[in-house]
Amino acid sequence: MAKLKFKDFIAVDHMPGEDDLIKYAAKKRKDYVPTGNTGEATEQKASCGCGPECDHCEGMHSMSEVGHKCDCCGNKIKAESVDEALTMQQRRAKARAMKKYQARLKVGRKKAAAKIANPKVLAKRARKAARNAIAKKLTKGITKADLTPARKAEIEKRLDKMQPRISRLAKKMLPKLRQAELARKRG
Numbered sequence: 001m002a003k004l005k006f007k008d009f010i011a012v013d014h015m016p017g018e019d020d021l022i023k024y025a026a027k028k029r030k031d032y033v034p035t036g037n038t039g040e041a042t043e044q045k046a047s048c049g050c051g052p053e054c055d056h057c058e059g060m061h062s063m064s065e066v067g068h069k070c071d072c073c074g075n076k077i078k079a080e081s082v083d084e085a086l087t088m089q090q091r092r093a094k095a096r097a098m099k100k101y102q103a104r105l106k107v108g109r110k111k112a113a114a115k116i117a118n119p120k121v122l123a124k125r126a127r128k129a130a131r132n133a134i135a136k137k138l139t140k141g142i143t144k145a146d147l148t149p150a151r152k153a154e155i156e157k158r159l160d161k162m163q164p165r166i167s168r169l170a171k172k173m174l175p176k177l178r179q180a181e182l183a184r185k186r187g
Helices: 021-031 089-100 100-113 117-139 149-160 161-187
Strands: 041-047 078-084
Touching: 089 100, 117 149, 117 161
Parallel strands: none
Antiparallel strands: 041 078
């Protein structure tokens, strides 16, 4: 438990005349301390690259060994982070957090719609469009909303393995997206 301070024992109305709900919201904002957890479950692992069939180390090492050479294969031990998919509980928590910032996000979208998208944003859109196009092929035209969460996760895993194909398709889609953006701005 945190150590109590003198301020904790004083009952002072810092916002006299304000509504109780406004005072409560202000206090929550003041007391809010971000944890830094984005919801992604990341885990640090160290490996040398020999693989699980190695009798000596099975390809896995402790994080303290990063930078040293492996005894059996002589490869340099590297650290790698493993991103795992969100659980249903984490997904719901993230949805609640996004609901809190709904108004800010709406204002941001409106501002972004007034500007012409920069090349970085266009590249991101092209990549997303390419992923969606390939996902549509994999699901044989079934929309993502109609899929079960398990099926969605399976398709996302398959898409992660198709990075080169997605990159090629995104590069082809980029000029069309750029033209659509300029047409949107003109119109």
